Amino acid sequence: MTPYRTLESRFTRIGTLGEAAAMLQWDAATLMPAGSAPARAEQMATLKVISHEILNQDDTGDLLAAADAQNDLDRWQRANLREMRRDWLHATAVPPDLITALTKACSACEMVWRKARPQNDWQAVQPYLQKVLDLVREVGAAKAARLGKTPYESLLDEFEPGGSTVEIDRLFDDLAGMLPGLIEGAIAHQRAPLPLQGPFPVATQRAVGAELMKRLGFDFEHGRLDVSLHPFCGGTPDDVRITTRYDEDDFTGALMGVLHETGHAMYERGLPAAWRRQPVGDARGMSVHESQSLLVEMQACRSREFLEFAAPLLREAFHGKGPAWEADNLYRLYTRVERSFIRVDADEVTYPAHVILRYRLEKAMVAGELKLDDLPAAWNAGMRELIGIAPPTDREGCLQDIHWYDGAWGYFPTYTLGAMTAAQLFAAAIRANAAILPGIAKGEFAPLFAWLRAHVHGKGSLLTTRELLTEATGSPLDARIYEEHLRRRYLSA
Amino acid sequence: MTPYRTLESRFTRIGTLGEAAAMLQWDAATLMPAGSAPARAEQMATLKVISHEILNQDDTGDLLAAADAQNDLDRWQRANLREMRRDWLHATAVPPDLITALTKACSACEMVWRKARPQNDWQAVQPYLQKVLDLVREVGAAKAARLGKTPYESLLDEFEPGGSTVEIDRLFDDLAGMLPGLIEGAIAHQRAPLPLQGPFPVATQRAVGAELMKRLGFDFEHGRLDVSLHPFCGGTPDDVRITTRYDEDDFTGALMGVLHETGHAMYERGLPAAWRRQPVGDARGMSVHESQSLLVEMQACRSREFLEFAAPLLREAFHGKGPAWEADNLYRLYTRVERSFIRVDADEVTYPAHVILRYRLEKAMVAGELKLDDLPAAWNAGMRELIGIAPPTDREGCLQDIHWYDGAWGYFPTYTLGAMTAAQLFAAAIRANAAILPGIAKGEFAPLFAWLRAHVHGKGSLLTTRELLTEATGSPLDARIYEEHLRRRYLSA
DSSP, rough: OOOOHHHHHHHHHHHHHHHHHHHHHHHHTTTOGGGGGGHHHHHHHHHHHHHHHHHTOOTTTHHHHOOOOOOOOHHHHHHHHHHHHHHHHHHHHOOOHHHHHHHHHHHHHHHHHHHTTTOOHHHHHHHHHHHHOOOOOOOOHHHHHHTTTTTHHHHHHHHHTTOOHHHHHHHHHHHHHHHHHHHHHHHHHOOOOOOOOOOOOOHHHHHHHHHHHHHHHHHHHGGEEEEOOOOOOEEEEEEEEEEOOOOOTHHHHHHHHHHHHHHHHHHHHSSOOOGTTTTSOOOOHHHHHHHHHHHHIIIIIIIIHHHHHHHHHHHHHHTSGGGSSHHHHHHHHTTOOOOOGGGGOTTTTTHHHHEEEEEEEHHHHHHTTSSSEEEEEHHHHHHHHHHHHHOSSGTTTSOSSTTTTTOOOTOOOHHHHHHHHHHHHHHHHHOOOTTTHHHTTTTTTTHHHHHHHHHTTGGGGGHHHHHHHHHOOOOOHHHHHHHHHIIIIIIII | HHHHHHHHHHHHHHHHHHHHHHHHHHHHHTTTGGGHHHHHHHHHHHHHHHHHHHTOOOTTHHHHHHHHOOSSSOOHHHHHHHHHHHHHHHHHOOOOHHHHHHHHHHHHHHHHHHHHHHTOOHHHHHHHHHHHHHHHHHHHHOOOOOOTOOHHHHHHHHHHTTHHHHHHHHHHHHHHHHHHHHHHHHHHHHOOOOOOOOOOOOOHHHHHHHHHHHHHHHHHGGGEEEOOOOOEEEEEETTTEEOOOOOOTHHHHHHHHHHHHHHHHHHHHHHHHGGTSSGGGGOOOOHHHHHHHHHHIIHHHHHHHHHHHHHHHHHHHHHSSSGGGGHHHHHHTTTTOOOOOOOOGGOOTTTTHHHHHHHHHHHHHHSSOOGGGGGHHHHHHHHHHHOOOOOSSSGGGGTSSSSTTTOOTTTTHHHHHHHHHHHHHHHHHHHHOTTTTHHHHTOOOHHHHHHHHTTTTGGGGGOOOOHHHHHHHHSOOOHHHHHHHIIIIIIII
């Protein structure tokens, strides 16, 4: 076997173990009885350790170098090799003791946070978060030495391969400059929606969600829709499992949640089957992944076109009557803008402001420029600057998100990078194929997904994120396209 | 680390991978969309290969020998070592090429069998079964050389550790001698039951099943009840998952099926937690496992005592009225005896005859004493001898069971060994604690399971099957106790 083939066969095994772990993870989040959690944690840890051992064998570095020197590799194999090296660098950059210490610190911190948040007790969790932050900074430094990036970029790279803070700063500063005005304008411009009267039975909500999933092209022969506390898209490309949660008093959240997760699912399902279980066959990164969910949710399904199609379907399913069930009112409901404290409840316009705040704060904390003592005040100042309101308590402020307490530093920017990418891809798609928008207005998504398969899904990790977007849309990420989308939807319609 | 500890840590990993595989297996049988089957097969195969690699390292034999020589091992550790060696012998006795050839032959044969059975086409599947049988005989010979047993016993040993054909022949011949008379007597003696009028909604059946599971002591914090085509007990001791299938026209099958699987589940859940993921912590073997399901189903829950308790509960749940819903009629339904061709539909009295037939035939085929050409005729002759009827077609004869076509040779006798073991354990239990039978009559199973935990479940694989039974009941397996049970229930009540 050539060095490349040897690596490929090892990564096949790693990828297959990853699939097994993904199914166990899905089960843990949906069906698993509570008492089984410790045993499940052991199972997950064992799969992870074995994968790490395979990746981190003594000869991996030599094999990567020898494979690099092979002159018989095609374009996909070269890209696969690049991604293998990236996985290996991340896996081996940090001493095992440090990983263990961070895992323990995160676990302890998250446990304290789960109590501290409802009790609004920042003081209680601060020392635990300090421990996490100290270790995260150590991890960042260790990865920086290996990857040749800054510590923050090294953390970011795990979620957003090749992510650059110079570029993100530029994009986010641009956006931050126009957001306060846009928020104000949108609030002034919008018309109040009429409320929809429930209750809305869960079985009906599920049936409507599944029906729309099918129209989007979700293949129930290769996936499922279930319920979990926190909705997610899990499983594997051959068995994509999305979840939602239902509220009998309001179907709009679960419905749009299902469409959002279906966007993720279509990406997973569309990844190149020929490269299954190889790094190059994986999704490109978190911003591209989020772009696929937001493209479906924000670009396609919160559009007037889609809601014109969906309105009669919803009326019929829920036996709705009157003007509240007209497409125009659904559009008002689904594009409502409001200044609020909680990111996960935020609308399309205020959401990026929440993300920019967190990005700026976490970058400063990793750089050692912002101390935890000053975090609550910095949070509130940032909220005032970006959204125009400050939370009355830390519970609605710096205690609200699990990410930092759980060790996910460098993740936040991918949400808004994803939203911007979604707008740019959607603009390119409807420019490339005039049938896409009229299709959406009839509930026909085949033209849209044909374009996405060709330009995004089927590419896996062949290209860098920047190359992918440039090839698909003609330019790298451009904040103006996203701004145009927001202006068009919220200021002019 | 001592040699023993090194082995223990390797077996922990193997055991944990086995848990992961068990969960994936459960998922595949209950929820998995059909299109995901090939990917799931890859995941399962990878877990199996990795386990095999861990077990089959070059130094395993030396480590086992060195651990044997350690003088610091306690009783459980010694037994663990014995079971480790057994696993290793089985795993390494057969050349990998032969395993692969058998797996492929079974897969091909099973596929042909799935069509041949409904079409009653023995000729079509015979060459495929011949290939399987040839390879099974090769495996038997390879294992025989390693284990120092006969080929058939070597196959049997995988399901029934230490199983002896001399002993099984004696037990089964004994039973076979009295079965025709018992079947005839039971049929003459029984009173026809009144039919129960449905439909019986699935949700109600499920609720009643779950209610009875709880009364038996099933812990839903560590397990689930779901639906699958073929009911089974799967998962792990910390997450025991049983399944059933519902028929809206007849609840009696699903209900007793749930109780049967709960017997398996209580065994798994009661295995010694201190030895989790070690061979000595596993269930003792298939006959003991089957004894636990049959003890619950046949000994406890088809008794007059239990049905007196269950009758009002069932009447209330299904809104039943009249004499058909009296305990006496339920007892008649649940102890109905009938000569029939299909094993899986057979009652408690004719079932052993089906099993004895298969055992005799498979033993003769493995020994080369019975050719496949002669199988259909031998089957029909055996049916006539043991049950008094012969099937009109092979579909109701030698084509009915998946076992041989799928490569499970040496499995059949464990069903009836389990039934005999169940009778013997139950007799000892009610002798040891006078509160057990009155408990069952009130739906209180704690006394019964306290005895089973102490004498069976909590022992894991500490003892051999023979030792286990002798310690628990005072004697090794004794066909007369089982016969007495059958006579008492079917000839005298």
